[in-house]
Amino acid sequence: MYKNKKGQPIESIEQNPSQESSRPSRGISRRSFLSVSMLTGCAALGVPLQAGALSEFKGWPKSYGMLTDFTACVGCRSCEEACNKANGMPAPDKPFTDDSVFRESRWPSAAALTVVNRFENPKDKTKPTYRKVQCNHCLEPACASACPIHAYTKTPEGAVIYNEDLCFGCRYCVIACPFNIPGYSYESALEPKIIKCTLCHVRVSKGQIPACADACPAGAITYGKREDLLKIARKRIEDNPDKYIEHIYGEREVGGTSWLYISGVPFEQLGFPSNLPKKPLLELTEGYLSAVPVIFTTFPAIFGLVYSAMKHHTKKAGKEEEHGHLKEDDNE
Amino acid sequence: MMVLKAMPVLVEGMEIPGTIVIDHIQKQYNPVTFDHTMHAGLAGNCGKCHHQHSEKTISVCKECHALNADAFKASAKEGFLPCSGCHSDYSPDAPGMPGLKVAFHKKCFECHVGIGELGSSPRGCAQTCHTKK
Numbered sequence: 001m002y003k004n005k006k007g008q009p010i011e012s013i014e015q016n017p018s019q020e021s022s023r024p025s026r027g028i029s030r031r032s033f034l035s036v037s038m039l040t041g042c043a044a045l046g047v048p049l050q051a052g053a054l055s056e057f058k059g060w061p062k063s064y065g066m067l068t069d070f071t072a073c074v075g076c077r078s079c080e081e082a083c084n085k086a087n088g089m090p091a092p093d094k095p096f097t098d099d100s101v102f103r104e105s106r107w108p109s110a111a112a113l114t115v116v117n118r119f120e121n122p123k124d125k126t127k128p129t130y131r132k133v134q135c136n137h138c139l140e141p142a143c144a145s146a147c148p149i150h151a152y153t154k155t156p157e158g159a160v161i162y163n164e165d166l167c168f169g170c171r172y173c174v175i176a177c178p179f180n181i182p183g184y185s186y187e188s189a190l191e192p193k194i195i196k197c198t199l200c201h202v203r204v205s206k207g208q209i210p211a212c213a214d215a216c217p218a219g220a221i222t223y224g225k226r227e228d229l230l231k232i233a234r235k236r237i238e239d240n241p242d243k244y245i246e247h248i249y250g251e252r253e254v255g256g257t258s259w260l261y262i263s264g265v266p267f268e269q270l271g272f273p274s275n276l277p278k279k280p281l282l283e284l285t286e287g288y289l290s291a292v293p294v295i296f297t298t299f300p301a302i303f304g305l306v307y308s309a310m311k312h313h314t315k316k317a318g319k320e321e322e323h324g325h326l327k328e329d330d331n332e
Numbered sequence: 333m334m335v336l337k338a339m340p341v342l343v344e345g346m347e348i349p350g351t352i353v354i355d356h357i358q359k360q361y362n363p364v365t366f367d368h369t370m371h372a373g374l375a376g377n378c379g380k381c382h383h384q385h386s387e388k389t390i391s392v393c394k395e396c397h398a399l400n401a402d403a404f405k406a407s408a409k410e411g412f413l414p415c416s417g418c419h420s421d422y423s424p425d426a427p428g429m430p431g432l433k434v435a436f437h438k439k440c441f442e443c444h445v446g447i448g449e450l451g452s453s454p455r456g457c458a459q460t461c462h463t464k465k
Contacts, residue, residue, distance in 0.1 A: 064424065072438075074445055077454045099453035126446050209424055218441060219434035224427030232428055 059139035063158040064204070065226035065258035066213060067233055068132055070265065071243055072220035075102070075118060075130040082215030083114045083134075086200060105271070108133055110185040110195040114212060119270055129263070131270040132212075132221070135160060135181045135197040136250060137258035140280035146176035148292060151194075158226065158258040159199035167192050178254055178276055199258065226258055233262050255280030341369055346411075348372060354436075361462040374443075381439050382412035415439075 081096040083089075089111065094101055102118035114134035121129045137160045144152035144160060151166040152173065162173075162182075169192025174182045185193040200210035208214070213223040222229060230251060237244040249267050250257035253276045261267070268274040277284070341350035348368060355363035375381060384396065393399075396418075397407045415435050422431030430438065440461070441451075450456030458464055 067427075072441075074441060074451045074456070075454065076457050097454045097458070099449075099455060102453075127451055209422065214422075217433055217437040219430050219438050222427050224424045228427050 060156040063226055065158050065229055067222045067229040067260045069220050070129055070263040072218045073130040074218050077116055078215040079212035082211040086211035110183040113197045129265045136179055137199050138254055139256040140282050142176040142281040143173035145282040146172040159201040161198050161201050162194055164193045229260055252278045362465055364461045378412050384413055
């Protein structure tokens with residue numbers, strides 16, 4: 001069984017059969033990581049990957065996702081509270097009934113996996129629009145492709161989950177994420193930890209639904225099969241063309257995400273990145289990323305050799321110079 | 333499990349619940365007393381909330397009425413069903429069917445968002461219905 005650093009079992013990993021069969025029983029050590037990198041580097045030298053050679057992946061069939069309807073959200077913050085409790089996180093400084101948090105724009109971090117921000121509603125100034133932010137669980141996650149140690153897994157159920165036992169703290173995932181989501185816990189330098197929404201993978205594996213969707217009283221967060229949610233989203237837009245803008249965010253962005261959104265306000269006004277490509281970021285980065293193991297393994301060796309050669313040369317030159325001085329002294 | 337305490341009253345010859353006490357989350361909040369008669373008067377039409385026939389969500393009679401003459405007559409006489417007659421726990425296999433909690437709140441929010449702080453602050457929930465214990 002997989003265990004985390006405190007020795008508690010990690011159910012989510014164990015229940016994933018593909019991981020169970022292929023992974024060791026304890027987190028990989030730094031040494032074995034380096035040896036794996038070395039092998040990968042050698043393999044990459046011999047067989048370089050070709051960008052664009054991937055076949056089109058439309059997501060796991062029958063996978064689950066979420067649909068957030070911003071026209072339904074009333075900003076009660078029940079989702080934030082439920083998420084906090086379900087993940088056993090410390091209570092925030094301000095209670096969840098405090099609306100002063102809406103005065104500033106907040107973002108998910110190591111302290112909160114999801115936050116709700118308030119925006120002005122240009123259609124009706126008396127009814128603000130609220131935007132819930134969390135990991136979007138991309139169908140082809142850039143975080144997972146950027147991770148050199150494969151600490152991330154896109155599960156067939158839909159969640160992008162992370163194994164902290166494998167992580168060595170490079171934070172490539174933080175940089176790779178097009179939505180700027182993974183939070184980094186700076187609590188311990190020796191035990192790095194990335195923190196982000198898990199789509200309540202553990203709850204789902206027990207037959208429950210994600211805590212935020214369960215808590216939402218307004219029907220603003222719906223959990224279900226992604227293909228069903230797309231149909232619901234399309235129907236809502238079709239039945240209420242004045243209420244919604246004609247865009248399901250996440251249907252196609254970066255190749256599609258498991259978390260989908262519909263809104264009455266244009267998404268860019270709610271802080272969503274509007275310039276994302278429609279194809280997975282993996283296709284844009286894999287050429288560069290394939291070079292990472294090579295750089296990791298060969299560059300230290302090359303620079304190490306150059307450094308020792310230079311040092312040797314400087315020492316030799318220094319000795320010769322010293323000898324010269326001594327001879328001059330003798331002559332005097 | 334939800335506990336409803338309903339006091340029936342007669343409106344235009346039809347017996348309807350007068351007030352309904354909803355107390356299934358009384359660990360967190362005081363029970364909510366819903367004045368059904370007042371809301372029925374404001375809505376003017378029972379089908380506005382009890383939408384089993386007025387919306388497009390249910391299209392096939394047999395989804396609710398058994399295709400057996402006696403059973404059909406019996407079920408047709410039941411009139412308007414309570415929310416819990418159709419809505420129960422949410423199932424991800426039927427994402428188009430809101431759970432009971434969402435069914436209740438969606439109806440409340442149709443009118444109450446914008447009244448007091450509901451919709452502009454989490455405090456609105458406590459002001460409108462959910463008084464803290």
